[in-house]
Amino acid sequence: MTNTAIAVSGLRKAYKDKVVLDGIDLDVRAGTIFSLLGPNGAGKTTTVNVLSTLTKADGGSVRVAGHDVETDAKAVRSAIGVTGQFAAVDELLTGQENLQLMVDLNRAATGNGKHAVARLLERFDLVEAAKKPASTYSGGMRRKLDLAMTLVGNPRIIFLDEPTTGLDPRSRRTMWSIIRDLVADGVTIFLTTQYLDEADQLADRIAVLDKGHLVAQGTSAELKRQIPGTHVRLQFAAPAELEAATRLFPGSTPDADSLTLRVPSDTGTKSLWTLLNRLNENSLSAEEFTVHTPDLDDVFLALTGHTTEVESR
Known part of the structure; x- marks a missing residue:
């Protein structure tokens, strides 16, 4: 993979007569955290769905991990992981069984499956709870298990959709630490979040999407400098x-x-x-x-005219 993990040019998507994305350009560098912010209906989820091959674009060019999402979707899927807003764990299975299930479904991981499961349980501090049903896990533990399941295939690019929604402050900090560790290992994170302080703390670059248009891109400091009020x-x-x-x-x-x-x-x-x-x-x-100085809440309000409510779909 080159220094660019995700390259998007002129991305367009419409549903019937409603334009959802109107010429989006993105450049996400490898080994960084990129955060996409926007109010309800801005087009964030549609963007993620296109980048992760779940939805076909109507126009534009999209390359993820060096592969075209339309003509080489299989290669894109082998390079990415997607963790949705709600933990996709099977509550009837134990944590260990959930991970083993992902190993069994992932051909690339079957050769060293037991080792991969043990390594992930230890990495996410789930060893003691490994043989307990996921239904007994706290919200923070479920989110950790969900992200651990995403890592079974060793993806180099991970899409995180509101990874800390509903978590207590301590669990949020733990998740932030895990995300930073992933990036330190060279993983690229594409983050959507409803917490602007989360984007402020984690993201190397931030893009603000509103009504299908990118209204700003830059580092947190660069975005804040655009807003009067200092x-x-x-x-x-x-x-x-x-x-x-x-x-x-x-x-x-x-x-x-x-x-x-x-x-x-x-x-x-x-x-x-x-x-x-x-x-x-x-x-x-x-x-x-x-x-x-203005914070990201001020930036968000000034750029979109909305509060910091973020779409949940």
């Missing part, structure tokens, strides 16, 4: 100091109740030094000094 927050000890500082910085916003002043800034070092020097020159001293 400011410095100063808190003063007395109303007189707040009033004096307000006069110093035109365009600033004071809050008399909290004795704080919000000063628009690009938060670069030069701007910060200028601000602090002006305070010092006028014998003003802030009790607290904090820098605030």
Whole structure:
């Protein structure tokens, strides 16, 4: 596989007269985490379905692991793994039996099946629960088992659809650690998530999809810089100091109740030094000094006009 794990150009898909994807371009680098965000109906699930050979595109070019998804779908499927929003485990089987079932269904894994099962149980900390029915597993354990089942065929590209939905904070952190370990081993992750902090924490690059169009792509930091609202927050000890500082910085916003002043800034070092020097020159001293930048929630709302609700299908 080249440095590009997934290459998409001009991807189009429509259902009757409804255009779902209207000329999508993506370039996902190998060994990275790429996150696709978007509100309900944006086209994320359709994108994943096309990339994983589950749905045929109406137009455009899509190559996954160097293979064309339309003309070489079998090769694409041998290189990928898909973990859906809901854990696809058989609750009547034990964790070990679920993994063994995947080994039996995967021709490439049958030669060292027992070893693969043991290795995955250990890797996902499921050894003690291996012989217990999956119906007794917690949500976090089921998600780990589901991802372990996906890894039976040693896929180099994994599509993760909302992998931590419904998990408690500790289980989410565990899943994040597992995802990072996979990437450290060279696996490429294509992630959709309803938690913007998750994309912020994990993704090397993020794309925002809205109404079938990509409205932004970049790193988390790059996307945040596109949105106005970066400011410095100063808190003063007395109303007189707040009033004096307000006069110093035109365009600033004071809050008399909290004795704080919000000063628009690009938060670069030069701007910060200028601000602090002006305070010092006028014998003003802030009790607290904090820098605030837009988060991904702000980016999402500004780009799509929607809240952070993400489609679940």
